[in-house]
Amino acid sequence: MAQAQAVQKAQKGSGDGSMTSGSPVNPMDWSVGWHPLFWGCGLIMLANVFFWYWNYAFMFTAGLNSASPEFSMYYMTLFWGELIVLGLFSGVWFGWLMRTGRAIQGQECSPAEEVRRIAILWSLIGALSVSLYMGASFWPNWDGSWHQTMVRDTALTPTHIPMFYFFFPLSAILAIGTYVYGRFHIPALYGKDKGFPWSFFLLISACVLECMGVAFNEWGHSLWISEEIFSAPFHWPFVMYGWLASGMFAVWGETILRLYEVEKIEEEANSEASLEPNMVAD
């Protein structure tokens, strides 16, 4: 049975003629170009479930007073753990992207391989989209319910710790990493000679400015209004920075246009190849 499935998969892979030196299987298989989408979104969801249960279990018993020993035990440990995990992840991922990117720099890639790389870029963008949702909708809801009904304590609260210090920086890391991937792997769009794309400039700006907005927001809370009013002006920069994430649609748009170009290149190559035997016959 397994052997039959393997044969079917191999036939499917070679059936469309995309067997090239750069891409040994069909780039459009879910397990080829799209697999980072499932891994990325799955890991983010897993992290989110962990944070949700952590807060659900400890927020009332250990999260009400940031000066308490329980808070240090449960929440400061979580805070430092997040920063260490994100630091390690970004160091390893960026290092890998730079090393593998430099290794392939200047090499030509087949159309099938470029399609696979664009699918990977889309997968990373999909994971970033989920991370942005966690940071801009899922956790702000809890932040609202916590501050408006429980307590505003410090910049480090049970809801701030996952939102501000995990999902916000994670989004920035994913946005920067996705650009670095495109910079080396999709040179036709994001190569050095093209300049810095506006699409990624806006997307990265959105994520980085959200992190910087935390500082402004907490400063505002410490000096201005202690109680939580969600529609207070010092919350508004979060909204406007969030709008910059619309650059994600520009990334989708420009990669779709590139896919049409790749299809055309492949079509022309195939038509030239089909003409060659006729020319010999003539």
Place this chain on the structure above:
Amino acid sequence: MAEGTTTVTDLADAAERQKRLELKELLNKKYKWLDWKWDLVFWTTAIFVVAAAGDITKQLFAGDWDFWTDWKDPQWWPVITAFATIIIPSALQYIQWAAWRFPTGATYAACCMFMAAWVGRYFQWDLAAHYPMNFVWPVSLVCAGILMDWTLMKTKSFILTSLVGAHVWAFAVWAYNYVPLAAFLQPAHFMDHVITVADVQGIAYIRSQTPEYLRMIERGALRSFLGETQYVSLVFGGTVAFFGYWVGQFIGRYLAVWPIRRYLKTL
């Protein structure tokens, strides 16, 4: 002269037929790698970023009015909610119309925001903070989205949609959500005062961190008992929604579509 006119018309018709044939051919063209998976991934993953942008805009511009039934007053709620909620649907309306001529962007955004709001309210307000859902239910924008998309489909004009659709939006958001709200606006006799059921909820479910709220709710016209304030607010809501619509158009045009294949600097 007549012959000349006929010739020009014929040429125009022929060009139109040719264009239609080309479009039809393009529609049925078989691609090697461009298949349904790209559509599926796009429409699915875009849900999250649209939900994020729409929900954060609503929460931080109008969240206080959306979080509680006793804040859904006839004076401020129809104005602020209409402005805050139209922005991202307007941006999506532009994107989907520009890309595919789909008059579906506002409805798509409204559905994404509906999902985000209900997930947030259920997991964070009901399960985690123990507020009942009938106190913290969010507004639904789906009906308003359908009507605004219908306006664009019929007028094929963003200007007309902003003029007509924004007022339709403000009215539809109020009318559609008035149905679940009406029950909470019924009068109740509570501690020797006649107040609304929503007021009773606000007193019964403590919000310890929000002293400002008490003053604002006192002033917030629940006690105007649906006089003409309501209708003035709706018209003004449509006016501010018009401006919100163009904020959304700016996002769609200049932050989502304009940057496609544009670069900051050529090295």
